[in-house]
Amino acid sequence: MVEAETEQYATKALFSLEGKTALVTGGSSGLGLIMAKGLLRNGVRVIIASRSQEKCDLALSELASLGECSAMAVDVTDSADRKRLLEHVDERFAGLSILINNAGANWGAKLEEYPDEGFAKVINTNLNAVFSLTRDAVPLLSKAATVDDPSRIINIGSMDGIHVPVVQRVPTFAYSSSKAALHHLTRSFAIELAHRHITVNAIAPGFFASRMTDYVFEHFIEDIKDDCPLHRVGKPEEIVGIVTYLASRAGAYTNGTVIPVDGGTSISKGKRPWTD
Numbered sequence: 001m002v003e004a005e006t007e008q009y010a011t012k013a014l015f016s017l018e019g020k021t022a023l024v025t026g027g028s029s030g031l032g033l034i035m036a037k038g039l040l041r042n043g044v045r046v047i048i049a050s051r052s053q054e055k056c057d058l059a060l061s062e063l064a065s066l067g068e069c070s071a072m073a074v075d076v077t078d079s080a081d082r083k084r085l086l087e088h089v090d091e092r093f094a095g096l097s098i099l100i101n102n103a104g105a106n107w108g109a110k111l112e113e114y115p116d117e118g119f120a121k122v123i124n125t126n127l128n129a130v131f132s133l134t135r136d137a138v139p140l141l142s143k144a145a146t147v148d149d150p151s152r153i154i155n156i157g158s159m160d161g162i163h164v165p166v167v168q169r170v171p172t173f174a175y176s177s178s179k180a181a182l183h184h185l186t187r188s189f190a191i192e193l194a195h196r197h198i199t200v201n202a203i204a205p206g207f208f209a210s211r212m213t214d215y216v217f218e219h220f221i222e223d224i225k226d227d228c229p230l231h232r233v234g235k236p237e238e239i240v241g242i243v244t245y246l247a248s249r250a251g252a253y254t255n256g257t258v259i260p261v262d263g264g265t266s267i268s269k270g271k272r273p274w275t276d
């Protein structure tokens with residue numbers, strides 16, 4: 001009796017993703033590519049999308065051996081591209097169980113030199129495109145959703161949407177504002193889509209190695225570690241872990257949250273002024 005009752009507490013039952021389908025924007029590099037690998041490794045059929053065909057092809061050559069995957073060159077800020085992408089998802093999957101809004105851009109410059117185009121580009125990519133793609137993906141997500149196993153939207157926010165980043169020594173006004181807004185959009189969508197059995201959560205990563213963090217890792221890695229209570233950067237499996245939780249049965253009741261995965265960086269500057 002107890003054995004039967006606790007069967008559902010086994011990690012295999014709690015965290016299985018087998019048979020699900022996922023779309024990962026910005027899946028051709030960095031965190032997106034890591035998440036795509038993690039999903040495929042766990043039996044999810046995956047579509048990745050990013051602007052560069054070359055990067056998509058390269059990523060696909062790594063992903064193909066892990067499971068059923070396709071890649072599409074798409075600019076998420078372009079409405080015709082988004083439409084093409086969702087048509088591809090519909091053709092391929094006839095529904096969608098996991099949407100990961102991961103594509104992102106950054107821009108750093110001193111205040112007096114910070115261009116309107118840079119600000120607009122970042123807000124457009126990190127916020128506006130997420131709103132539009134998510135709105136238009138709802139019918140596909142609805143198709144795959146059930147009361148017991150809701151479809152999942154996972155937005156990739158940032159700890160920089162929680163605190164104001166300074167470690168990179170140059171202000172990133174648009175980036176941190178876009179991520180703070182994305183966190184709140186996550187909450188709005190969670191309320192809006194719950195009745196359709198779609199949950200919406202955000203992950204707020206700290207520092208992970210990627211093209212976006214190349215420069216800061218090269219110049220400020222000691223400061224980055226110093227700012228983190230755990231004194232290190234994140235590991236790929238720590239992103240796969242949180243995505244697996246949010247996309248699985250274990251995460252089905254988690255809705256409207258922003259989960260920092262940053263070793264505690266966003267809540268503390270890492271150093272305790274007292275000693276043991």
Ligand SMILES: NC(=O)c1ccc[n+]([C@@H]2O[C@H](COP(=O)([O-])OP(=O)(O)OC[C@H]3O[C@@H](n4cnc5c(N)ncnc54)[C@H](OP(=O)(O)O)[C@@H]3O)[C@@H](O)[C@H]2O)c1
Nearest residue numbers: 026029030031050051052075076103104207208210211212
């Ligand atoms: N790495 C970190 O430490 C960290 C920390 C916090 C949050 N994040 C967030 O994680 C996400 C992924 O970043 P990353 O660090 O993995 O950087 P990355 O390696 O530069 O990845 C960004 C991805 O987004 C794609 N992309 C950019 N603009 C796009 C657009 N308009 N349309 C479609 N795809 C687009 C890029 O491919 P194309 O160039 O081919 O378009 C690339 O695949 C971002 O949202 C970022 O803000 C990262």
